[in-house]
Amino acid sequence: FSLMTPLSIRTDTTIKVPAPPVLDVPEVPEDHDILLRAARGEDVRRTPLWMMRQAGRYMKAFREYSDVIPFRTRSETPSVAIELSLQCVKRYGLDGCIMFSDILTPLTAIGVDWDVVKGKGPQVTTDLSTREGVDALSELGNIDEKLPFLRETLEGLRKITDGKTTLLGFVGSPWTLSAYCVEKGGTKDCRAFKRMMYEEPELAKELIDKMAVMAGNYAAHQVDCGAQVIQVFESWAHHMSPKDFEEFAKPAAKKTIEIIKNKCPDTPVIFFANGGSAYLELQRDMGGDMVCVDWQVDMAVAREILGKNIPISGNVDPGVLFGTEQQVREAVRECVKKAGGPGAMHVMNLGHGVRQGTPEIAVEWLVDESKRLTK
Numbered sequence: 001f002s003l004m005t006p007l008s009i010r011t012d013t014t015i016k017v018p019a020p021p022v023l024d025v026p027e028v029p030e031d032h033d034i035l036l037r038a039a040r041g042e043d044v045r046r047t048p049l050w051m052m053r054q055a056g057r058y059m060k061a062f063r064e065y066s067d068v069i070p071f072r073t074r075s076e077t078p079s080v081a082i083e084l085s086l087q088c089v090k091r092y093g094l095d096g097c098i099m100f101s102d103i104l105t106p107l108t109a110i111g112v113d114w115d116v117v118k119g120k121g122p123q124v125t126t127d128l129s130t131r132e133g134v135d136a137l138s139e140l141g142n143i144d145e146k147l148p149f150l151r152e153t154l155e156g157l158r159k160i161t162d163g164k165t166t167l168l169g170f171v172g173s174p175w176t177l178s179a180y181c182v183e184k185g186g187t188k189d190c191r192a193f194k195r196m197m198y199e200e201p202e203l204a205k206e207l208i209d210k211m212a213v214m215a216g217n218y219a220a221h222q223v224d225c226g227a228q229v230i231q232v233f234e235s236w237a238h239h240m241s242p243k244d245f246e247e248f249a250k251p252a253a254k255k256t257i258e259i260i261k262n263k264c265p266d267t268p269v270i271f272f273a274n275g276g277s278a279y280l281e282l283q284r285d286m287g288g289d290m291v292c293v294d295w296q297v298d299m300a301v302a303r304e305i306l307g308k309n310i311p312i313s314g315n316v317d318p319g320v321l322f323g324t325e326q327q328v329r330e331a332v333r334e335c336v337k338k339a340g341g342p343g344a345m346h347v348m349n350l351g352h353g354v355r356q357g358t359p360e361i362a363v364e365w366l367v368d369e370s371k372r373l374t375k
């Protein structure tokens, strides 16, 4: 799609693809790359912030796209992906801009078919529960050839965000990606993948290992395209016991992180295990630079378990955004205080993604309160 052509998605709807956007937020010299610097553990004057799922359906401006353009078209058309990544940054002045994409996006390049179906969520159609399925996976290969939109999106975003906000890339963790594939989408109890893990542990580990290599190289490619920080999402940590995490997920996530750090030693890596705060002590040695914690653990407890020297990210309860202004502001103040005070090796975030239906004004309160707190 060229930037100026109208993008016809349905016969009854035409949505104009925006001209290349400018990021109309003031440049604050002392905040230049504040998120990047905090993720590296450097001294900063306040706690920087971004939010998981900051680009999403809670925003009216986003729904104008998501109501009419299917997910994959939206995330794989650079001009649209750039616009959707920036909407929330422009509106709220966030310190981080995460590219609009999905953890499933790279699966296409290794021969896995998937889509996001309205009302159903992600759906995987390739069968990866068998030996034949796992053997049939291809190597990631040349990403610029297989997923050309990625470079265009990230390079475009970096040009616009440079000096104003930090550009984040991301990947799914190998265990979560494998589970998504074997479950063929969302799941209540992860039954099919658990069966594979217990009945055929070697096959499950082979699949997870292939995902580990893919995710590491895919993330390194994002850095090559302009991403400044990488977050690794173990989104389904809540399906794991500490033992499962140690045996199946952790070695593979460490391998992904190791690949990224070997190829991009200067790029901070954040590891996030959603629902994994019950085994935070197992996440001290992931090999990344920062641990992001979910909202089920008190920030003071998380800080205690991880120690003062590990940069920490999180963990305001996304549900608080349905509360009053006072409650939102209080939650931010408490989180910053418990993490060690403004700028104390902490990146403010929610403990998981912004929920659908979240009032847009509540996000304004959260951002405003975070930015008010300085050293």
Ligand SMILES: Cc1c2[nH]c(c1CCC(=O)O)Cc1[nH]c(c(CCC(=O)O)c1C)Cc1[nH]c(c(CCC(=O)O)c1C)Cc1[nH]c(c(C)c1CCC(=O)O)C2
Residues within 6 Å of the ligand: 051, 052, 053, 054, 055, 056, 057, 066, 071, 098, 099, 100, 101, 102, 103, 104, 116, 117, 118, 119, 120, 121, 122, 170, 233, 234, 235, 274, 353
């Ligand atoms: C588990 C996971 C997925 N995708 C992702 C994760 C890890 C983060 C987490 O733990 O939540 C990662 C992701 N997905 C999306 C982003 C964009 C950047 C951002 O965080 O703002 C990111 C970082 C856009 C998206 N990816 C998806 C949406 C919603 C569907 C849409 O916009 O049409 C968005 C905004 C699709 C998707 N993709 C996935 C889910 C659960 C869904 C929602 C399904 C639904 O509610 O219909 C898988």
